Amino acid sequence: MTAARQQHEEIxxxxxxxxxxxxxxxxxxxxxxSELCERFTSSRGPVRQAMATxxxxxxxxxxxxxRSTVLDDVPTQSFDGVISYSEWCRQSGFEPGQATQTVTxxxxxxxxxxxxxLDAGAPVxxxxxxxxxxxxxxxxxxxxxxxxxxxxxxxxxxxxxSIYQRLIESGVDIHxxxxxxxxxxxxxxxxxxxxxxxxxxxxxxxxxxxxRTGAPVEASDDRYLPGTASFxxxxxxxxxxxxxMVSAREPEALHPGA
Amino acid sequence: MTAARQQHEEIxxxxxxxxxxxxxxxxxxxxxxSELCERFTSSRGPVRQAMATxxxxxxxxxxxxxRSTVLDDVPTQSFDGVISYSEWCRQSGFEPGQATQTVTxxxxxxxxxxxxxLDAGAPVxxxxxxxxxxxxxxxxxxxxxxxxxxxxxxxxxxxxxSIYQRLIESGVDIHxxxxxxxxxxxxxxxxxxxxxxxxxxxxxxxxxxxxRTGAPVEASDDRYLPGTASFxxxxxxxxxxxxxMVSAREPEALHPGA
DNA sequence: CAGTGGTCTAGACCACTCA
DNA sequence: GAGTGGTCTAGACCACTGG
Numbered sequence: 001m002t003a004a005r006q007q008h009e010e011i012x013x014x015x016x017x018x019x020x021x022x023x024x025x026x027x028x029x030x031x032x033x034s035e036l037c038e039r040f041t042s043s044r045g046p047v048r049q050a051m052a053t054x055x056x057x058x059x060x061x062x063x064x065x066x067r068s069t070v071l072d073d074v075p076t077q078s079f080d081g082v083i084s085y086s087e088w089c090r091q092s093g094f095e096p097g098q099a100t101q102t103v104t105x106x107x108x109x110x111x112x113x114x115x116x117x118l119d120a121g122a123p124v125x126x127x128x129x130x131x132x133x134x135x136x137x138x139x140x141x142x143x144x145x146x147x148x149x150x151x152x153x154x155x156x157x158x159x160x161x162s163i164y165q166r167l168i169e170s171g172v173d174i175h176x177x178x179x180x181x182x183x184x185x186x187x188x189x190x191x192x193x194x195x196x197x198x199x200x201x202x203x204x205x206x207x208x209x210x211x212r213t214g215a216p217v218e219a220s221d222d223r224y225l226p227g228t229a230s231f232x233x234x235x236x237x238x239x240x241x242x243x244x245m246v247s248a249r250e251p252e253a254l255h256p257g258a
Numbered sequence: 259m260t261a262a263r264q265q266h267e268e269i270x271x272x273x274x275x276x277x278x279x280x281x282x283x284x285x286x287x288x289x290x291x292s293e294l295c296e297r298f299t300s301s302r303g304p305v306r307q308a309m310a311t312x313x314x315x316x317x318x319x320x321x322x323x324x325r326s327t328v329l330d331d332v333p334t335q336s337f338d339g340v341i342s343y344s345e346w347c348r349q350s351g352f353e354p355g356q357a358t359q360t361v362t363x364x365x366x367x368x369x370x371x372x373x374x375x376l377d378a379g380a381p382v383x384x385x386x387x388x389x390x391x392x393x394x395x396x397x398x399x400x401x402x403x404x405x406x407x408x409x410x411x412x413x414x415x416x417x418x419x420s421i422y423q424r425l426i427e428s429g430v431d432i433h434x435x436x437x438x439x440x441x442x443x444x445x446x447x448x449x450x451x452x453x454x455x456x457x458x459x460x461x462x463x464x465x466x467x468x469x470r471t472g473a474p475v476e477a478s479d480d481r482y483l484p485g486t487a488s489f490x491x492x493x494x495x496x497x498x499x500x501x502x503m504v505s506a507r508e509p510e511a512l513h514p515g516a
Numbered sequence: 517c518a519g520t521g522g523t524c525t526a527g528a529c530c531a532c533t534c535a
Numbered sequence: 536g537a538g539t540g541g542t543c544t545a546g547a548c549c550a551c552t553g554g
Contacts, residue, residue, distance in 0.1 A: 027472045056314045065532030077502045082493045182488035183441035183461040201459035203441040230440035233501045235340045243491045244335045323551030
């Protein structure tokens, strides 16, 4: 929409939106670098930086001697959408909702303490919510925070919306996050909330979020009802995939008694 | 190990291997750009390109005014590892194995035809194998190819190893691939082969591979036993994630009768 | 305030694709 | 052979971090 500050961002934004507006569809050649240089009154540097961005997003492919072409037109996911279910819903055009089950302050059990780099028994704040998509049960969310972060959650109405927004407004520095994706059967809690039988396959996303200095700020476990969510990603020959498949390690329980 | 042709590749390879050798651990600052320029007798361009590569791999983070620092040290996944289970095993230090169930040539059912951009009923080659990890059942693999590609599979002993290798050697141009990840319960076939009850949660990876011109070469459905595999990825604020979570669409059946 | 990485320019040469 | 993107150089200015 509005012009980005940096030239390379402006160029990237233009190309991205042109692709999403179907101005270019998969297989189509993009304008050449020299054309883009002229159109944006820029040198090659910013143009190539914009192309590199789209390439890592999986939107385009390029190579010596041939025009860069459109690969795919999946929407790009912002960092906010990665961290926040509410934000993801909004970006995807759905209405997020939540039904808080419990908000607790208590000692960290060993697996959680390890995940948050705390000593076992250190105080943590845990949130257990059912999340809704357009009003229907979609996901069971278990969030855990060290106390210094969690204090901002304790003083928050967790039925009123995005905890992530709350944390940002409270000045918590959320800088990067690691997601681990696997499948797991619904336990009794999951089953009750999602209204499915125990053992129903769920897509589990465990997330650890960190500050810029590497201190953990969150450890979470989200379980999606089948049919609600899936993940997609495009890999291109010669560009190593940032998504790594790893042989599973021992499960990290992010709620007690598992 | 051996010097890469391009300076930026050489620099990236050096940094990557230094991180994996634990010479730098998460939180550590990397050498400054100017140091790297001297060490590799290079200008800033190649150094910055190498940094950008590592950044998209999720290995480092950087920002104005501060040194680039190590984020994580997950192994990077090559394109071969994305496409080929055998290759993934080798990279991960496991012994791949397979027990072919069926190799068939027959007409494409509608969903498969759509996935391969063929007309319904067009001839396709399908492979149905149990894959092993260090000798134990790990994954059920369903591969489907258009006939022109699949002919190279029909004349191949599918118990002898990697079909992917075979296709490459046959000159098939596999240029990029899209993966969709979700969870699904084991069907009767899955259950029999993996020796688990029907309905056991499995991690499903559906893959579509394409030539450089966008023609489909493969449509597959891999289902991993829980505990065998999971996916991880690091996202950083300001860098949009290439992994997109999408609301699920109708299931594409990649084997008949589903 | 010195040093860092982010951005940008203006040029150059090369490997490659495609008509 | 004209045009393309990939690589590289040598400079410049700026925003920001940290001691």
